[in-house]
Amino acid sequence: MASASLWRYAARRVLLALPALAGVVVVTFVITRMLPGDPALYYAGQVDSFASVDEIRHRMGLDRPLPLQFVAYVDDLAHGDLGQSLSTGQPVGRELIQRLPASFELMASALSLALLIAVPLGVMAATRPGSWIDHACRLIGTAGVSLPTFFTGLLLIYVFYYVAGWAPAPVGRFPSFMRPPPSITGMILIDSLLAGDLDKFQAALGQIALPALTMALFALAPLTRMTRAAMLGVLSSDFVRQARANGAPRLHLLFVTALRNGLLPVVTTLGMIASSMLGANVLVERVFAWPGVGSYALDAMVSLDYAPLQGFVLVMSVVYVLINLGIDILYGVIDPRVRFEA
Amino acid sequence: MSAGDMSGALLEITDLSLEFRGRGGTVRALEAVSLSVRAGEMLGLVGESGSGKSVTAYALLRIMDAAAHVTAGQAWFRGTDLLGCDAAAMRGVRGRGIAMIFQNPRAALNPVVPVGRQIMVALRHAGVAGGARAAALALMDRVHIADAARRFEALPLELSGGLCQRIMIALALAARPALLIADEPTTGLDVTTQAVIMDLIAETAREAGMATLLITHDLALAGEQCDRIAVMHAGHVVEIAATAAILEQPRHPYTRRLLASMPQGKMALTELRPIPGGLPDLRASLPPCRYAARCERHAADCDAGPLPRLWQDAHFIACRHP
Amino acid sequence: MSEAVARRSPLRHLLQENKLTGVAVGLFGLLVLVALLAPSLVPHDPLATNAAHSVEPPSAQFWFGTDEVGRDVFSRTMVATQLDLGIALSAVAISFAIGSVLGAACGFFGGWLDRITARLVDTLMAFPLFLLAMAIISVLGNSTANVVYATALVNLPFYIRMARAEAAKLRGSGYIEAARLAGMGPAQLLTAHVYPNILPPIMVQISLNLGWAILNAAGLSFIGLGVRPPVAEWGIMVADGASLIVSGAWWVSLFPGVALMLTVLCFNLIGDGLRDVLDPRRVT
Numbered sequence: 001m002a003s004a005s006l007w008r009y010a011a012r013r014v015l016l017a018l019p020a021l022a023g024v025v026v027v028t029f030v031i032t033r034m035l036p037g038d039p040a041l042y043y044a045g046q047v048d049s050f051a052s053v054d055e056i057r058h059r060m061g062l063d064r065p066l067p068l069q070f071v072a073y074v075d076d077l078a079h080g081d082l083g084q085s086l087s088t089g090q091p092v093g094r095e096l097i098q099r100l101p102a103s104f105e106l107m108a109s110a111l112s113l114a115l116l117i118a119v120p121l122g123v124m125a126a127t128r129p130g131s132w133i134d135h136a137c138r139l140i141g142t143a144g145v146s147l148p149t150f151f152t153g154l155l156l157i158y159v160f161y162y163v164a165g166w167a168p169a170p171v172g173r174f175p176s177f178m179r180p181p182p183s184i185t186g187m188i189l190i191d192s193l194l195a196g197d198l199d200k201f202q203a204a205l206g207q208i209a210l211p212a213l214t215m216a217l218f219a220l221a222p223l224t225r226m227t228r229a230a231m232l233g234v235l236s237s238d239f240v241r242q243a244r245a246n247g248a249p250r251l252h253l254l255f256v257t258a259l260r261n262g263l264l265p266v267v268t269t270l271g272m273i274a275s276s277m278l279g280a281n282v283l284v285e286r287v288f289a290w291p292g293v294g295s296y297a298l299d300a301m302v303s304l305d306y307a308p309l310q311g312f313v314l315v316m317s318v319v320y321v322l323i324n325l326g327i328d329i330l331y332g333v334i335d336p337r338v339r340f341e342a
Numbered sequence: 343m344s345a346g347d348m349s350g351a352l353l354e355i356t357d358l359s360l361e362f363r364g365r366g367g368t369v370r371a372l373e374a375v376s377l378s379v380r381a382g383e384m385l386g387l388v389g390e391s392g393s394g395k396s397v398t399a400y401a402l403l404r405i406m407d408a409a410a411h412v413t414a415g416q417a418w419f420r421g422t423d424l425l426g427c428d429a430a431a432m433r434g435v436r437g438r439g440i441a442m443i444f445q446n447p448r449a450a451l452n453p454v455v456p457v458g459r460q461i462m463v464a465l466r467h468a469g470v471a472g473g474a475r476a477a478a479l480a481l482m483d484r485v486h487i488a489d490a491a492r493r494f495e496a497l498p499l500e501l502s503g504g505l506c507q508r509i510m511i512a513l514a515l516a517a518r519p520a521l522l523i524a525d526e527p528t529t530g531l532d533v534t535t536q537a538v539i540m541d542l543i544a545e546t547a548r549e550a551g552m553a554t555l556l557i558t559h560d561l562a563l564a565g566e567q568c569d570r571i572a573v574m575h576a577g578h579v580v581e582i583a584a585t586a587a588i589l590e591q592p593r594h595p596y597t598r599r600l601l602a603s604m605p606q607g608k609m610a611l612t613e614l615r616p617i618p619g620g621l622p623d624l625r626a627s628l629p630p631c632r633y634a635a636r637c638e639r640h641a642a643d644c645d646a647g648p649l650p651r652l653w654q655d656a657h658f659i660a661c662r663h664p
Numbered sequence: 665m666s667e668a669v670a671r672r673s674p675l676r677h678l679l680q681e682n683k684l685t686g687v688a689v690g691l692f693g694l695l696v697l698v699a700l701l702a703p704s705l706v707p708h709d710p711l712a713t714n715a716a717h718s719v720e721p722p723s724a725q726f727w728f729g730t731d732e733v734g735r736d737v738f739s740r741t742m743v744a745t746q747l748d749l750g751i752a753l754s755a756v757a758i759s760f761a762i763g764s765v766l767g768a769a770c771g772f773f774g775g776w777l778d779r780i781t782a783r784l785v786d787t788l789m790a791f792p793l794f795l796l797a798m799a800i801i802s803v804l805g806n807s808t809a810n811v812v813y814a815t816a817l818v819n820l821p822f823y824i825r826m827a828r829a830e831a832a833k834l835r836g837s838g839y840i841e842a843a844r845l846a847g848m849g850p851a852q853l854l855t856a857h858v859y860p861n862i863l864p865p866i867m868v869q870i871s872l873n874l875g876w877a878i879l880n881a882a883g884l885s886f887i888g889l890g891v892r893p894p895v896a897e898w899g900i901m902v903a904d905g906a907s908l909i910v911s912g913a914w915w916v917s918l919f920p921g922v923a924l925m926l927t928v929l930c931f932n933l934i935g936d937g938l939r940d941v942l943d944p945r946r947v948t
Contacts, residue, residue, distance in 0.1 A: 247437025
């Protein structure tokens, strides 16, 4: 009975995500059409020096009424056409897809690292109130949200690369003197493991360590704080007391009964963290010269080439809507109570 | 201070004193509490809120608040020193020797797990291997849950208060305890359901040969079901006796006023007779008899020496001028 | 007993209970002082370049060292206080002013206003906020004013939702019904009764929000979408020093970075302290 309604719940969430997607497309269209200056003039100056500006404007469809332009825009999107990058001459869509695995690998590593540290730390702080772990937890929670991500990244480079020499030069995903493994998933860490090449795996790990750590530190604070608070709440709840009185073994009580309920607010927090992480990703990619979608957009921007930036914002916002959808569904898996909502 | 013919008692509490230490001061919640429960009997522990009845039970299972400290006394259960044994021994007692159910049944169940599965988990922890689902369904039948197969997958929020209480009782029975502590088991329920649940508790206790410690503020409720009643006031046990004796020949002034304050049939507001005053502040320094300030039989020598605690023909009383 | 003390003097109670918050308040005072006085008191002109003293470590002449074009890092860091604080305060003030009023009206009156605003807020919140700010500034162009507007816009949903939730709670309350029956019009109800009552919980959030706003503005400036050079702003300064870090010139980025961190920490601590006082159940 309860599992059937999970499908219905998931379907409901998907339906609810559609207006959000529509909103993202509309807003990015509105922003795209508000380019500074006249793009036709810009094209005229850069590319077709002999064609008249009016011709170019006509070719770009900029002289048609706005609603028609919007239809054309959506049509382009449906075919994966996000425009052309003026600085590289390549379609924006293709370049974004090429660079997406790099950003994904970075964010996934950072999030995993953050969760691996934050959840046990928060649980330990909740079970040992007043201990040094508890104080460390609260310190991380407060100080962590005050750190500017780009600054932490630079500090880590200075300490671990320049001073200690442990980390490799921040030149990107892979050291320049080595060739990356054959690309299967697009994620160097996984690809090097699949190719059985431990040297390349180690090199890639070294390159990703500092940027992932920078992003993880950024997510660590809210996650630790929320885990600790949620666990404190759950551990003092009636049903935990009842289970304890019934003789439940300590580990089961903590990691099955309490944690499952305690993770609920943490999962909700993940949505908020995803939003900040997508923003922090841009900063970290800049600091560490990481060849992901963020640095692609920023590099293009420097040459006043705006199509990549707008394509980037559109794609990442769609990704964000999908992430939120995933989190909603995950929540429904953990907490069957939400499936009852209308 | 031991009971006269209480040899072979299942649970024996002797001179238990407990205090809460906090920033606002030290609260002497229990002082020299002694009582025992015989195998198979139902003992009612009756008192106002704040009298210490729940605290006593929590102390037995060592699920008290972190601020609570036992300062004196012992509690023995089937050869185990409840207050002094190590954590592993304590976990062996919880559920298997002594089980406890609380007020607010829905809040006492894991909100995200179907109730049937919660019973299965309790059975697994009690050592019931294989076929746990069948055993869980059998347990649900035993507590008279109709349509058990369908209710098995239900979440606590889908069930009524009465059903949740039955599930709690099923969870408590899973490991076949010798003693069930029921802390205000019917307080959150409507009157009809109250009667039904109390009958269920009494019935399962009888069938399993299980003793019951019924904690309640409702003397009438205790009077209906219990074999013996212990009355508490402000952290002291003031009277223990067979139910009939308590109801017909109460000896302690507090018990008498409790009985007198119970509404009989339809009464006008002016006819109700509450007990004057309130519980004393347990942080302040207190006289030997904590009821003295509210007592109509209070005399000067009540405050002089220690509170006399006497057994007379299986009737315990802590009073200088009963 | 301690509650009575709190009611008598919340500020003193706040400072006594939480020494850390007291330090933060002191630090805030210091920041305001620096913001106001720095431009007149700094030893060197924050915009003056000096090719002869390029990338010099801290010394007696240049207390925080110099950057690539020879500007004094100390003077620039101090002067930037005014700009960064100003940007954060303006952005938060705008989003608070518009958001709280709009949210209160939506929460209290409901109806079409609520439905349309909810749609707008949902659409805004469907974006990762930093990216939305980036897109907006790429359209409007780099300038201090645009950073303020972009930050204020992405911050708006936060206040709208909070005000709306608080105002909705008040909808059925007795004294508001009484005022309405006495003939108060909707605008009057809103200003006299609803709005003042939703303010306390929102005020707690303002301090925390200020910290976020500064980080947002500095982040935008770091990637070149914020304030325009050669203006002294902490984010831009960290960006200037970013390429120098790998060769060991730590001072160009460190000092503005630390200033940024301390300011945000200060706002966060004050916010936490306020929360402990106004809502002691939720101890952080």
